[in-house]
Amino acid sequence: MNHYHSWQSWIQQMMQQMDQQQKMINQLQKKIDQLQSVEHPPKTVIEKIEYHFDQLKIETLEGTLQIGLTPTGSDLSDIGDLYNNQNKQLPQTDDQALHFLQQYMTSDIPGWMNQYTRDHDIQVSEEHKERMITDIRKQLPQRVEYYRNQNPEAPPESLFHQIQTEIQHSIAQYFETFEGDDVE
Missing domain, CATH: 1.20.5 (Single alpha-helices involved in coiled-coils or other helix-helix interfaces)
Incomplete structure (x- = not known):
């Protein structure tokens, strides 16, 4: 080898x-x-992540629909504070704004909601719309007080218009994410 x-x-x-x-x-x-x-x-x-809790986002409608929950500048420290402030007596001008808003919720909002749901092809039962209106009505005194605190000299008409805009905006935002009711 x-x-x-x-x-x-x-x-x-x-x-x-x-x-x-x-x-x-x-x-x-x-x-x-x-x-x-x-x-x-x-x-x-990772870019800055911002959460806007003052914008309405509802996935299911249960309980109270909060419009403008603890908005920027609010001195409320707890959600319970919103309900504690409900029983405060509003000044006379605020009573007028609240009266206008209550009338608006009865006379204009149902028609506005119907038009909006028709225009955007969203199926919402009348019962669902009534629950929304009832929930919003409960929040009106707090919203009047909030806007009054922001601008103590504002006339009742100004408060009315600000809250009217907020109501329509909040309902529209809710409907944008709402998948619809089974309406027969």
Whole structure:
């Protein structure tokens, strides 16, 4: 047996492996050089996330529909404060604004809701609309008080228009996410 031949093949095999390893080392060195040459390595940036709790978002209608729940600038520290403030007696001008709003909820909002649901092809039962109106009516004194605190000199008509706009906006936002009732 010729030992020279087996040693020669073994050395040749080792040389091939060393060549392959050298090629791999060269490729890895190029990748390292590329990564180091990048001026600004890619970073994961998480943008500022803002939650707007003053906007109405309702998934199911149960309980009370809160419009303008603890809006910016409110000094309410607890949701219970909203209900504690319900029993305060409003000044005369605020009573007028509240009276206008109650009339508006009776005379205009049902028609406005019907038109909106027709225009946007949303199926909402009359019972559902009545529950919404009832819930909003319960919140009117707090909303009048909130806007009065923001602008103590505002006439009742101004309060009425601000809250009227807020009511329509809140209902529209609710309907945008509402999937519809099974209306027969």
